[in-house]
Amino acid sequence: MARIKKINHVAIVVPEIEGALGFWEQALGLEVHHIEEVPSQKSRVAFLPAGESKVELVTPSSSDSTLAKFLQERGPGIHHVCLEVDNLEEMLADLKEKGVRLINEIPQVLPGRKMAFIHPKSAGGVLVELYEVTAEGH
């Protein structure tokens, strides 16, 4: 059976990244590793490593995205937690068999990783992302 290796990241939705860095970078002392545009999610993401995990500051790059809607309705705050697995396809098949509702039954492929979201209805209200890293640094 597929296994969870670690928390890959905690994603925090922010109105804009530069403003959020005042707290996460300047006050707390985390450092931005890089900032990435993620067109498939209509978002822009800053990656701040913390041990083997990352804090990700995520901001919508389009006002018609799911993320923009989340931000409008719930305000800034923690958006999701991402768990890294050793085999994403195997984990998804196993979850499906156990009756867990998935947002992505087929992984989305992004540079350096494959990802899928579990529906919060099956995860006690938590948006859980699953990640399989396919290249170092993700």
Added chain:
Amino acid sequence: MARIKKINHVAIVVPEIEGALGFWEQALGLEVHHIEEVPSQKSRVAFLPAGESKVELVTPSSSDSTLAKFLQERGPGIHHVCLEVDNLEEMLADLKEKGVRLINEIPQVLPGRKMAFIHPKSAGGVLVELYEVTAEGH
């Protein structure tokens, strides 16, 4: 200056721990290390290690607690993220100097760790806990 070492845990508020284990333990395959009563927080906590971090399932042990109020108002979901620091007093002094609003200006001392919360108003809507581990396994 004090330094963030890692994400110590992500805390998820649940109506009751046993019910939540159906997802976190049975479906995802995480394992409960132990369950602890935390009287100072009027809560009960299950610790599920994930790499160097933990998922913590937290449930109110009293209906008049801040946590019970959170659960009533916002429903189950992610409650806070906890960052582990090498020196909590130094970090708190530094944050205070930078104008960051703290919920606990003086650390609370619990078995194996010292902890303090930063006010979400200073952290872009996120409830951030800071931890200094004083005994292995916390």
